[in-house]
Every structure is written in structure tokens, then in C-alpha cells.
Amino acid sequence: MFNKILVANRGEIACRVFRTAKRMGLRTVAVYSDADARSPHVLMADEAVRLGPAPAAESYLKPELILLAARETGADCIHPGYGFLSERESFARACTEAGIAFVGPPPNAIAAMGDKIEAKKLARAAGVNVVPGFLGEIDDTEHAVRIAGDIGYPVMMKASAGGGGKGMRLAWSEADVREGFEATKREGLASFGDDRVFIEKFIESPRHIEIQLLGDQHGTVLYLGERECSIQRRHQKVVEEAPSPFVTPEMRRAMGEQAVALAKAVGYYSAGTVELIVSGADTTGKGFYFLEMNTRLQVEHPVTEAITGLDLVEQMIRVAAGERLAFGQDDVALNGWAIENRVYAEDPYRGFLPSTGRLVRYAPPEAESHQSPSRLREGLGVGTPVASPADGLSSPPPTPPASGRGEGYVRVDDGVREGGEVSIFYDPMIAKLVTWAPTREAAADLQVAALDAFEIEGVGNNIDFLSALMQHPRFRAGELTTGFIAEEYPDGFAGAPAAPGLVRTLAAV
Missing domain, CATH: 3.30.470.20 (ATP-grasp fold, B domain)
Incomplete structure (x- = not known):
């Protein structure tokens, strides 16, 4: 088991990971930007390292600063939380190369699932139900119109590297495709650096x-x-x-x-x-x-x-x-x-x-x-109530406990x-x-x-x-x-x- 964990994140998810880490007997390291210098996650950790100015691009999104903080504090594993660097293949790989365990999936799995088009191809090959659609390269708006017509309206146009609701447009007709295809490409390029778009059937209800x-x-x-x-x-x-x-x-x-x-x-x-x-x-x-x-x-x-x-x-x-x-x-x-x-x-x-x-x-x-x-x-199975030794609290077990909090x-x-x-x-x-x-x-x-x-x-x-x-x-x-x-x-x-x-x-x- 590890000795010290660094959480490459902030706010509630950093606090959440620290609670479990402390209960497991691990020492904890927080990282923070100038905006978070007095935040609860900083106060909760055993050690804290400043990353840089408030903007995430100058602090939490800088892998080299995270790894430097881990080396300086002797952290032997890094939990990325969610958001920020959590799904960046290069960060997971850099952790491994630095001899620091990445608390998450292997880099190749992150890469395979990070590209929506390739992920759908992999899902189809693995026998997973995939929404009817076109996963190849779309040449231009005219090509998009033909594809949408073949699939049948309504269709959803999505940026391949999209997420968080960005780079998505619903098209109920050919006019919607003509109006929205190029805009979807531009949004994908601006938000994710990738202008590839795929089109799939929109599932009603x-x-x-x-x-x-x-x-x-x-x-x-x-x-x-x-x-x-x-x-x-x-x-x-x-x-x-x-x-x-x-x-x-x-x-x-x-x-x-x-x-x-x-x-x-x-x-x-x-x-x-x-x-x-x-x-x-x-x-x-x-x-x-x-x-x-x-x-x-x-x-x-x-x-x-x-x-x-x-x-x-x-x-x-x-x-x-x-x-x-x-x-x-x-x-x-x-x-x-x-x-x-x-x-x-x-x-x-x-x-x-x-x-x-x-x-x-x-x-x-x-x-x-x-x-x-x-x-x-x-000696205990899944679902058996066990109190947390960290703070004397226990979330109610799935079956009513003796404490009466069922x-x-x-x-x-x-x-x-x-x-x-x-x-x-x-x-x-x-x-x-x-x-x-x-x-x-x-x-x-x-x-x-x-x-x-x-x-x-x-x-x-x-x-x-x-x-x-x-x-x-x-x-x-x-x-x-x-x-x-x-x-x-x-x-x-x-x-x-x-x-x-x-x-x-x-x-x-």
C-alpha cells in the first residue's frame, strides 16, 4: 500500500479523496492556486504545495507542476479527481514514467475512450449496442446532409472530442444540418482543438x-x-x-x-x-x-x-x-x-x-x-454496516442498522x-x-x-x-x-x- 497521496484537484473532490485516504492511514498532499490558498482542501491535507496563479491553465492544468509537487513531498501516488487532468492520457503516462502511481486507468484505456469516434468503433467491435450513425470522416456540409438523410431525422451532430454539452447540435431537417454542421466543427476546434464531427440518430424520449x-x-x-x-x-x-x-x-x-x-x-x-x-x-x-x-x-x-x-x-x-x-x-x-x-x-x-x-x-x-x-x-460482505474510524461517522448501510437509522x-x-x-x-x-x-x-x-x-x-x-x-x-x-x-x-x-x-x-x- 502507498504511504502518501497527492490529489491533483481542488474543492469537494479533493476533500472527498482526503477523507478516505486518512481513514486508510495515508498521508495527504494538497495542491492549490492563489485563489484557493485558504480553501478547506488545503487546510485538510497534511501538506500543501502552491501551483501558481488562479487561472486553471496556470495552475491545476500544468502537469509538470503537479509532478514537481509530488516529487518534492515524496508522494508515491496521485489521484486526479474529476475534470482538470483526470482524463488526459499524457498525464497518466507522465506519472508512470516518473515512478508515481496514477490512481486511475492505464493510459492506453484513457486514449482509447477519449476519442468519441474511435470509442464507438471499439464499442461496436466489443458487441455493445451503438446508436445508428456515421463514424467516418465527413468531408463537408453536403456530405453531412447525405449522411443525415440516410440515417433518418432527427439526428445529433457531435464534436468527436466534445464533452460537457459542448459541440452538440440537434437537427430535425436538412436545413438544420446545413445551418449547424460548420458551427459544430468550429465549436469543436475552439473548445477541444479537434474539428471532426460525427452524426448519429437522435433517440426520442x-x-x-x-x-x-x-x-x-x-x-x-x-x-x-x-x-x-x-x-x-x-x-x-x-x-x-x-x-x-x-x-x-x-x-x-x-x-x-x-x-x-x-x-x-x-x-x-x-x-x-x-x-x-x-x-x-x-x-x-x-x-x-x-x-x-x-x-x-x-x-x-x-x-x-x-x-x-x-x-x-x-x-x-x-x-x-x-x-x-x-x-x-x-x-x-x-x-x-x-x-x-x-x-x-x-x-x-x-x-x-x-x-x-x-x-x-x-x-x-x-x-x-x-x-x-x-x-x-x-469477515464482512458487501452491504454490511461498518463505522468509519476516521471521524466516528458511518453512512447508513443499505440494510437497517442496529442504530435505528434505517x-x-x-x-x-x-x-x-x-x-x-x-x-x-x-x-x-x-x-x-x-x-x-x-x-x-x-x-x-x-x-x-x-x-x-x-x-x-x-x-x-x-x-x-x-x-x-x-x-x-x-x-x-x-x-x-x-x-x-x-x-x-x-x-x-x-x-x-x-x-x-x-x-x-x-x-x-
């Missing part, structure tokens, strides 16, 4: 469902169930849950087995996620198609931890150290329901305008755990504190609010109560919007698509109507 994978360096790859991430705004996830209210056990097995086949085809190990687009109109259970593979830890990994009882960060560290997975596919059981809401510094009443500034007041709801401790201990729990993953600043330089996410309960309805009820108790002042935030989503009849019914927000709030968010009883009570007061 689409649901975004992803399979969490975990593999070791000895050939074992397991799937840990699915997450539903259909509620998105401009292709950015807002709400995630596990399991999905749409997926049947048979469908879960089929998706999981195909995801495992793809991972094995590229020699994958560590944690990773295969993203799928699923037709909500398909009742056969076969209408799911490969979108892409994220070769890193996902933002929404806590919901999988909540229903499996696994600490994915611990598993990543153990895999990087060469250990075998201590359990098999049959040991993975999904228990209860978990929902995650991303609390952002943005104003939903003003078109979700980003908000920056000082957190004059920051008081998250009382959380019973900041992370799910691993349930894998000698009715649910709240988890808050954050990397901010009262008096801190939400900077213009980084992602505006303030915290991830996670609830677990035996049923989906109970987990949603816990979200509403926790959001009501969440206090933020000084910056705009989306707490009201998230609460409205949790109480929306369509969400409660599980009738989700990736167009949920656009369909239910076409004119933007203006607040949820108060119940008549509440209005009467307030009037009386």
Missing part, C-alpha cells in the same frame, strides 16, 4: 443512464449497477439517482455485461463509467445505446456508494496499488435508493445566471456522513466554508447533497427536507429550483427524459406555487 464499473489489474471487471442522470440543463447533469426507476433487473444485467465487455476490450481497470442513451419509449428493455466512457471517478459516484456500501475511492487506491478486488459480481447487491442534487452558485430566477462572491452564510443541513466508508472488511440519511460533499469565496475561475458547484432511504419516495422526501434546511447567503443558488424538481409530480412518477427541464420550465423558473394550506397559514401568521 431519451433517458441518460450510466453503468458504474470497477476493475483490478488482474483481469476482473465488475458492474455496480446504474445511475439515472436524465435531469439535465444544457447537457449538464443536475440530479442523479441510483438505481434508475426505469431499469429492470434484466436490462441492468444486459447493460452491465456489455459495459464490462467494453472495459475488458481496452484493458480497463480502476473506476470508470459507461454512459448510455436509453429510449424511454422502448418497452423491450433492449433500447439502450453506448454514448461514451468516462475514464475517471464521476461527480455522482456517491449515489452508487450509498446503494452498494462501497467506497469507490478506496477501491481505486487499492487497485492502483495492485491489489485484487476482494469481492465478485455476485457479491454486489443494490439496496435502497439514493438521490444526489448539485447545489450550484447560480440564479434560477434569472435564467440560471452564474453567481460569484463571498459565502456570507453557509450552513448545510446536518449530515450524518460525508462519505460512505467501505463495507469490505475481513429510515434514511443525508450526506453533504463540499469543499467550501462560510466566509469563503465562489470564484470566477472554477466550476460554480457549491456542494453535492445526497440522501439515501429504503425507497425512492422517501429519498426524495429527505431531499426536500434537507434543501429546506440548507442556508446559503451572499451568492445566488439553485436550492429553490432543486426543491421544486424533487416535488414535481413528473419526477415523483419517474417519467424522466433529458428534456425534462426544458419541457417543464420552457420559460425559465419562476418559483413553485405554494400549496393552498401553506398560503392560508402564512396569511394567518
